[in-house]
Amino acid sequence: MKRHVQTLLPIFLLSLLLAAASVLAQDKSPTSTSNQSDAKKALDKLKTLAGSWQGTIMGISINFTIRPASSGTTILHEAHTEGDGPPKHEITMFYLDADRLLATHYCDAGNRTSLEGKMSPDGKTFTFGFLGVEGSKRGGYLKGMVLTIGDANHHIAELDFVMPDGKSIPLRGEFARTKS
Numbered sequence: 001m002k003r004h005v006q007t008l009l010p011i012f013l014l015s016l017l018l019a020a021a022s023v024l025a026q027d028k029s030p031t032s033t034s035n036q037s038d039a040k041k042a043l044d045k046l047k048t049l050a051g052s053w054q055g056t057i058m059g060i061s062i063n064f065t066i067r068p069a070s071s072g073t074t075i076l077h078e079a080h081t082e083g084d085g086p087p088k089h090e091i092t093m094f095y096l097d098a099d100r101l102l103a104t105h106y107c108d109a110g111n112r113t114s115l116e117g118k119m120s121p122d123g124k125t126f127t128f129g130f131l132g133v134e135g136s137k138r139g140g141y142l143k144g145m146v147l148t149i150g151d152a153n154h155h156i157a158e159l160d161f162v163m164p165d166g167k168s169i170p171l172r173g174e175f176a177r178t179k180s
Contacts (some may be wrong), residue, residue, distance in 0.1 A: 015129065020105075025095050039101040042119035046075050046094055049155065051175075057157070057177035109139025124149045126135060140164050153177040 036044075049066045056062065064079040075094040093103045094117070101117040112135060115128035127146040144160035159171040 029156055037099045038119065039096050039099050039117075041123075042101045042117060043075065043094060043096055045119060045123050045149075046126065047072070048152070049149070050075075050180070051177050052179040053155075053175040054178050055157075055173045057159070057171050057173035062175075063178075064090070064175075086157075102131075103145070105142045105145075107142060109136070109141060111135030111137060111139070111141050113142045115142075115145060137162075143168065 046066075047068055050068060052063070054061070054063050060081055060083065062079055062081055064077060066075060066077050068074070069076040073095065077092040077094065079090045079092075080088060088108050090106060090108050092103055094101065094103045096102070101119070103115040103117055104149050105113045105115065107113065111133050112134045114131040116131055117126050117128040119126050126147045128147075132144045133141045133143075140161055140163045142159060143162045146156075146158040148156045148158075150156065153176060155175055157171075157173045157175065159173075161169050161171055163169055
């Protein structure tokens with residue numbers, strides 16, 4: 001038995017060392033901004049928009065709030081209007097999936113669009129491309145979105161909305177911060 005222990009102990013210890021080395025090699029947690037993924041940098045930049053905003057799209061006054069949620073792992077964007085028109089209460093969630101910045105838009109039309117975002121090299125423009133839509137398209141759906149940060153208190157939202165007849169309508173709104 002002693003001979004088996006003497007033979008197996010070095011093999012066991014070597015296995016533990018290799019396992020530990022493998023875990024340490026895989027642990028690539030960002031320790032500084034320069035080591036973060038582009039998606040993480042983009043989500044962090046979007047967090048700077050936290051606060052209350054007001055603007056118009058197609059003459060419709062829209063108020064919305066942006067805030068980090070789920071311990072900062074997502075960003076909740078809530079849009080609403082006081083009048084009869086949409087959006088009554090739409091939300092968009094921005095979040096990370098591995099090294100991808102994703103957004104899910106929950107539309108008043110009764111569907112949800114999945115988008116993937118990329119941040120421009122200057123960190124001012126976020127382009128979200130269409131991945132798919134779930135639910136009914138009878139009320140139309142969001143097909144794309146571009147957010148451009150002008151400064152800490154202004155940004156522009158450009159939306160590509162597809163009408164029920166399939167026609168794409170570009171929408172644009174300029175928004176000003178009303179509260180941080």
